[in-house]
Amino acid sequence: MAAPKDREKALETALSQIDRHFGKGSVMRLGSEERAPVDIIPTGSIALDAALGIGGLPRGRVVEIYGPESSGKTTVALHAIANVQRQGGIAAFIDA
Structure with missing residues (x-):
């Protein structure tokens, strides 16, 4: 060794x-306390944004939302996409 x-x-x-x-x-x-500044996209849920720790989903990153059926995954994803579009961005929704 x-x-x-x-x-x-x-x-x-x-x-x-x-x-x-x-x-x-x-x-x-x-x-370590160093954190790179990350632009965020609000999910549309204040409670979820607070739970994520940065105030939403990180911009420019792939985000996977998973959970049981009828738990609101699609709703959260579509609200986040709407917020991206309001900010002039482009987002994709892949339901696999």
Whole structure:
């Protein structure tokens, strides 16, 4: 087994290579307070937006909404799409 200092150095080397390739902040350590600013799209539900922690769904990311039948998944998705369109954006709804 490698010495702890060797493992730590190897980890730092790998993280610095990832930062160089993908940009600073692409890897975060658990518990760090740094957060990249993310534009959000409101879901149309104040309670859900609060529960998500950032005030809605992240803009420019793929979001999967899942749950049991008749739980409101389609309603939430269509409200979020309507909010995207109000802001001049484009969104897709895929029901698979």
